[in-house]
Amino acid sequence: MYFRMRRDARNWFDNLEGEEPFDTAFDFYYLCAVAGIASGKRTGPPEGWSKGAGDLVDYFPKQYKSRSSMVIGLLLSAELARLGIEATEKEEVEAKLNNIIAPNSPSNLSDAGVHRLNEYASGGYELLVEKLGRKPKFSEDFLLAFREELASAVEENATWQ
């Protein structure tokens, strides 16, 4: 299954796309997904996934390959926390692992896992638009602002306390 990004999200980043240091569109997907995980916000495009989003890739690009397990680890942690599952509850943890992970897929994520991450990316984009407003113009300004908003989102989300 493909990592999918909302079309409006892709447009929002178009001033930065192709500009240093962003050398893959996956960067924007990832940043949105992390913002979504931080705020706990999961959504979908208003017009539905088939019309409102486009495919990126079905694997972690080379810039993310070495850290892909950490991204999956973060997703797992977020999901367990969302469901109120302690990391020591064996059956529930195993069930979640079976649900999220698919080692035979190019991304090591199951369809359910990829879909969940897509939902966080969608929610994260909405958060960024709400907090930052206009389309980002310069990479350095955006990254600094992103970190600030991420920190606020984590602080406001009881899951991370």
Next chain:
Amino acid sequence: MQIRLVGWESRGFRCPDIEVDLREGGRVPKVSLVQMPNGTGKTTTLNLLRAALTGHASSWEPERIRKYRKQGSSASRGEFKAVLLVDGNEVTIELLFDYENGEASYRTSHQRAGGLLRGWKPPSEVRKFLTDQFIRLFLFDGELAEKLLESGEHEAEKAIDALFQLYIFDSVVRKAEERWKRQTKEKTGKTAQARTLRQNKLDEIDEQLQKMKAAREEAEQEKERRDREASKLQAEINERIDRVGQLREERKKAEAERDEAQEKVSSQTQELLACLRSPEGMHKAFSSAIANLKGGMDTLKLPSNTTKQFFLELVEQEECICGSELDEESRQTILDKSEEFLGADTSGFVNTLKNDIGKYIGDEPNAPFQEAEEQASALTEAMDARASAESSLRAVHQQLVDKGDERIKEWESEKEKHEKKAEQLEGLLKKIDSSPSPEEAGNPKTLCLKALRDQKQEAEKDLSEIAGTLKLRKQIDILKGILEQAQQDARSQLKGDILEECRTKLSEILSFSPVEISEISGSLRLKGQDGASVGQTLAVAYTFLTTLLGEGQHQFPLIVDSPANPIDKTVRREIAGVIPKLTDQFVAFTISTERPGFTDHLHRAADADVRYLTLFRKNANTRPLVSELPGDGVQQTSDGILVEGRSYFEQFDDKKIEVE
């Protein structure tokens, strides 16, 4: 094919009535110099020559035609005759102006015609060279010289295309497309309505595609122009600042600091993103949660040694590991329970996950976040330093403004306007050149060129399918691909050859003020310099055009108005020495101030194969000159005098022409 200009005759126009024969001893010399003082009608003569050679005057407006009537004359007609030699055969083109009716017409005569033909009808083999585009290459236009070097213009490439007829590739493609359109139209297809719908869709997409191609070219040229203007203004600002010695040093220092600060911002941004690409670097809470996940799995002893595979293999056995017999019910129970265990592959991944967590977070869960914090701080500092450096640079400019230098302020404001517009155009070009998003892929009104090309291809395929011309479409697409490649290869090869040749010649011509053409990309790009002096521009233009004309299978004259006027003596000498090597027939319209340092060198370089003609008006102002005419070699008409010979040419002094 060899084309030579033999001469011309002019009656009833603004310029003097005269017959000019460039031949001497029955042959056309290598060089012909026609000296005409300013106001004698050089421009008129050249315009008429151009009109005669291209055949375009028949479409001129009456107003334009009447402007050529001799001043103060009531003559109803003007007649201009241009005589060429094409491979040794004479071709005469007569241009007739009817001032009463405001019309122009032509008559042509040549050997094959067997007499005088009505209309503009030179022999077919020479006609393709007598186009506007082509004629301006050898009937030299000073404006062309500048455009050949002007970035954003494409005259140099157009010249190559014109001479080597590279447009033929486009013509073949067009013919093939016309054939496909005709065949598609003729076939009734599955339903006429369906075919019409698809044709309309194709037309809509094609219209948008052509529109966006034109918009792109326009935007690119405009952006280049704006960038050029902004650079020019910046250069002027810098020059002005540099005139104040101390400020020059301050400016250089501030610019260097600003550039260094920008470099630092770029590299710090890169570093920060690298940190953020690791989730554990994003926030302490994330690295803690991931570390906890590992801790939990360690506590649970996950992954366990027992995997789902064990149970899947167990149900295949007759007996359970405890020894009891397995029946359907017990097998099903085992299978149901096996779902609670991880598969072997998943267990493998969980091990990898735990290893990575141990590797990247380990005993210091806050370390990655700390590093990101440091990078963010460093980036903020770098941005502050950049802002400070920019502020210092602005302060240097402001110093001049404060000293009352309003010019700097105006230039800054103008430069900002150009930069803003260039930025907008950059945005537009980005949209046009972008990879199509899935949304744009199906939008016939999209700005994205690639999306439109893809859509067009699909639409053509759809139309071909329904019209049963799919095979033809595929064949045409293959042909187009081959022709486009061939055209590109041809253009590239030709550019390479011409560039080499030009470089060699330029190094000889401009040994004192060397200039090198680095590439031919639309225009001629000079190595290490944005522009060129007037002399360099002319030298580069002559060299390029004569090289170009010489590369083809054909020989053309080079006809130039004021070849040496804007050039200083050193360059004149060099150009004069090389011109006879660049072309087999050089015809120049000169004024007396061009003689020093030019005509005597030209005479030597052409081995004295030069025809000298001096033409001036016959009127009250030129009476002092009439009294000094030589005994022979003089042609006089009611309003013009033409004198042959070097001696008269060299001593002709147009200052003797009285000014009213």
